[in-house]
Amino acid sequence: MGEEIIENIKQIQARITAACVQSGREIADVQLLLATKTVNAERIKIAIENGYPLIAENKVQEIKQKWDTLEHVPHQSHFIGHLQTNKIKDILRYNVSCIQSVDRLDLAQKLDQRLTYEGKTMDILIQVNTSAEESKFGVPPEEALALIKEVMLLPTLNIKGLMTIGLFSTDTLKVRACFKRLKELQQSIEALQLPRVQMKELSMGMSNDLEIAIAEGATIIRVGTAIFGQRQYPDSYYWNENTYSTR
Numbered sequence: 001m002g003e004e005i006i007e008n009i010k011q012i013q014a015r016i017t018a019a020c021v022q023s024g025r026e027i028a029d030v031q032l033l034l035a036t037k038t039v040n041a042e043r044i045k046i047a048i049e050n051g052y053p054l055i056a057e058n059k060v061q062e063i064k065q066k067w068d069t070l071e072h073v074p075h076q077s078h079f080i081g082h083l084q085t086n087k088i089k090d091i092l093r094y095n096v097s098c099i100q101s102v103d104r105l106d107l108a109q110k111l112d113q114r115l116t117y118e119g120k121t122m123d124i125l126i127q128v129n130t131s132a133e134e135s136k137f138g139v140p141p142e143e144a145l146a147l148i149k150e151v152m153l154l155p156t157l158n159i160k161g162l163m164t165i166g167l168f169s170t171d172t173l174k175v176r177a178c179f180k181r182l183k184e185l186q187q188s189i190e191a192l193q194l195p196r197v198q199m200k201e202l203s204m205g206m207s208n209d210l211e212i213a214i215a216e217g218a219t220i221i222r223v224g225t226a227i228f229g230q231r232q233y234p235d236s237y238y239w240n241e242n243t244y245s246t247r
């Protein structure tokens with residue numbers, strides 16, 4: 001079981017290397033994040049212990065379930081799912097170092113309130129909906145700057161960059177357009193030199209489109225299926241509140 005995971009990671013690593021060579025980028029500038037939704041904690045532990053310490057969940061519930069096993073395994077944890085405001089208190093218990101999916105002001109404000117109360121700070125990315133698909137979360141690109149100008153006023157939140165989920169399509173031109181859009185947004189916001197706003201990170205690219213994302217400037221790619229295998233649940237369970245009850 002463990003060998004398969006490690007073999008898969010090696011293959012992803014090879015794909016990252018090839019994509020970096022092709023696009024003239026430094027391999028060290030692209031971080032591999034393991035998207036671990038539905039993967040049991042023992043399997044995640046194997047990946048972490050073999051040198052891949054950056055993981056991310058989509059649901060606070062799953063972080064909680066895996067915490068007993070992973071608490072004492074040194075690793076770094078991001079959050080990449082739709083975060084409901086009633087889960088904020090909960091998520092702050094689990095050492096999450098970056099919430100990549102901040103996509104609305106009320107979430108940012110409530111995060112800031114709770115972080116202030118606890119005397120903590122949090123790195124965040126602004127999630128942008130570059131594909132205009134209804135099933136996904138994220139602020140529309142044309143509203144991203146306005147959101148950032150509000151969020152930068154919240155002292156406990158450190159904006160580090162942008163995140164997006166590319167269009168699910170075999171039309172690579174359309175997929176590439178999503179990533180290009182995020183890159184353009186990053187550059188235009190960076191040029192404004194807004195106080196407390198960093199635009200270093202571009203989290204984009206998954207199992208099927210990581211090469212395109214790297215070519216367009218991804219600094220974090222998020223890979224699940226290609227490492228851990230197919231999931232039991234359809235992704236709409238994680239990405240579309242209307243399809244399934246999220247409790």
Ligand SMILES: *Cc1c(COP(=O)(O)O)cnc(C)c1O
Nearest residue numbers: 035080206207222223224225226
């Ligand atoms: C599941 C997930 C991924 C990984 O997708 P794969 O196709 O399994 O590699 C990346 N980002 C987000 C936000 C996810 O929910």
